[in-house]
Amino acid sequence: MIEFQDVTFVHQNGVKALDGVTLKIESGETVALVGENGAGKTTLVKHVTGLLKPASGRVLVDGQDTKATSTARLSRKVGVAFQNPDHQLFSESVEEEMSFALRNFGFPPEVVRNRVAWGLELFGLEEYRKSSPLVLSGGEKKRLTLACILAWDPDVVILDEPTVGQDSLQKERLAGTIKLLKSAEKTVVVVSHDIEFLWPIQPRVVVMKAGKVVGDGPAPRIMQDEALLASARVAQPQLVEFHRSLSSKPLEPFADALEARRWVEGAFRP
């Protein structure tokens, strides 16, 4: 479980990036964190890994205060793929990049080999095994950081803007992977502006604005709250907007286009 208790954080330049955040994320939950640029999303997730420590309040990961826990211990539990992959890639080859953490965490060589193969295959990076991470395309770099994190199977997976640079096939795979993590009862936090990507996953949605949590609830409820979305500069998913525009409609908005089609077929077929 991740718990923020009235957390405030001020950057060195005096910007108050978190302003009294109280938030509880249970183990096994899938949570989307959304909100305008500069709302404090990245600052918040950096507190879960202990990379940043609160100025006041407490952050607890499985009951342990991040201020009293070593970063090494936290990092075995919490895997973060940061927003900018360039800050996270430093090895000579893609293969080495993936093996590094696995070896560090003490996995035996054959496990390291298997997991590297698994990650490269899942994220379509097999052909770059021997390449330097520096020559990868923007989207490939991003996928490499995702593969690195998922390979060592952390209990808590945090993805900061994972869809940057990803085409729709890669996004579908990623959404599938997030659903798998959910069924494996991993805790997943996805920070994203890509509302169309988040909507079919139907996560719990936490909305941030100016360092505060201003909305928190299941995707259908949050995504139908137009006043909340507008104040946080978040767009409504297209299928929710379609649902809203219908004069007679089912109670809940459509989770995907197929579901919408089925309903329209029933309602509009002459």
Add this chain to the structure above:
Amino acid sequence: MKLTNILDIEGLTFRYPEAPKEAVSHFDLHVPEGEIVVLAGPSGCGKSTLLRTVNGLIPHMYSGDYSGEVKVAGASVKGTDMRDLSQRVGFLFQNPENQIFMFTVERDVAFGLENIGVPREEMRGRVDEALRLLGIASLAQRAPHELSDGQKQRVALAGVLAMRPRLVILDEPTSLLDPKTAGDLVALVAGLRKELGTTFVVVEHRIDLLVKVADRLVVMSEGKKVLEGTPRDVLFGEEAESYGVATPSVTKLQKMLAHDGLATGGALLSPAELARELEERQR
């Protein structure tokens, strides 16, 4: 009739040193002034590489095997130096950290203008306007490296647009922007095209944002151009999805309903337009 093109790419092929395959292969693209072209395709298919051949990073800064021709307003990129090119072509990098480096946001946005010797008064006005249009006026005195990633992307965009180039190349410009700001940017792009006749070539995976304003959607795969047409034609075709081009969810629905004979497929409809059409047809 021959239109004057602001961008001509002819038979372009490029291979990075020691790369197993060509990143761009026999590529042709002709863009008349004032068009908005969206370039899409699978991650790693060569989009950023193609853009680098337009702003001159390739071949001036990257070595590799280069053949074919790229012309901006009739002048060969290969034969024009980087300094000249940077005035003709506005370029937003995929990663904004590659192009912000001054001590304050304001200085960063002014950087390009200072370089080409724009008079102080005019510079002031253009910088302020760009900051305002990107919603970052309140960040003017902040240090760019102490911003959130989306804020950095806005600074980089402001710097590009303040230059008012005739040709603007944007590599995933909305990737880090919050959804409302992304919408504002698309409106800004449409506005600049209308007022100044600016041409835009935009790489973007979030097609849903751009379908309304784009004249043309070009799809690339493994370095080659594989599809080209109006957004409606490309998205309604059978192939786009197999190249990882994201059909917006409401377009996916419209497509299925058109197939079922319940909606028309003549033009791309917004969610509200599709709902209205369904209800009107029922009456």
